[in-house]
Amino acid sequence: MKAKVHVTLKNGVLDPQGQAILAALGHLGFDGVTDVRQGRYIVLDLAETDRARAEAAVKAMCEKLLANTVIENYQFELVP
């Protein structure tokens, strides 16, 4: 089973990487971009086959390591 995890900055948290991308896109002539936010995308291969147990494990991984829940949100989906 795979878990696809998205970790994104919470609204209101400054995103210097996103701002750097926005500025670089502007320099390249892409003027139609009004905002950029960058997050992380993490794909975990899990040995677990039970969906409920996998979900609990990935939630714990996100809380403990993958996301800084003070400033970041996480979302994940499990794919067989």
Place this chain on the structure above:
Amino acid sequence: MKAKVHVTLKNGVLDPQGQAILAALGHLGFDGVTDVRQGRYIVLDLAETDRARAEAAVKAMCEKLLANTVIENYQFELVP
């Protein structure tokens, strides 16, 4: 219109960040993880309202800036 872009390393390309996460998860007691790959998740706010033009613009942004197409793949979806 928003564009949600996923940039991931191509298969076969070493992923030291993913390996670091895998090792850290092991140290935390999460033994059921067999592999980790880390990519980037970029959300673009676009002024463009025409879907076809937005798609062409985001493709160009990915090719020119967001992804290193030698070692990375990208995928994106447009959301109204």
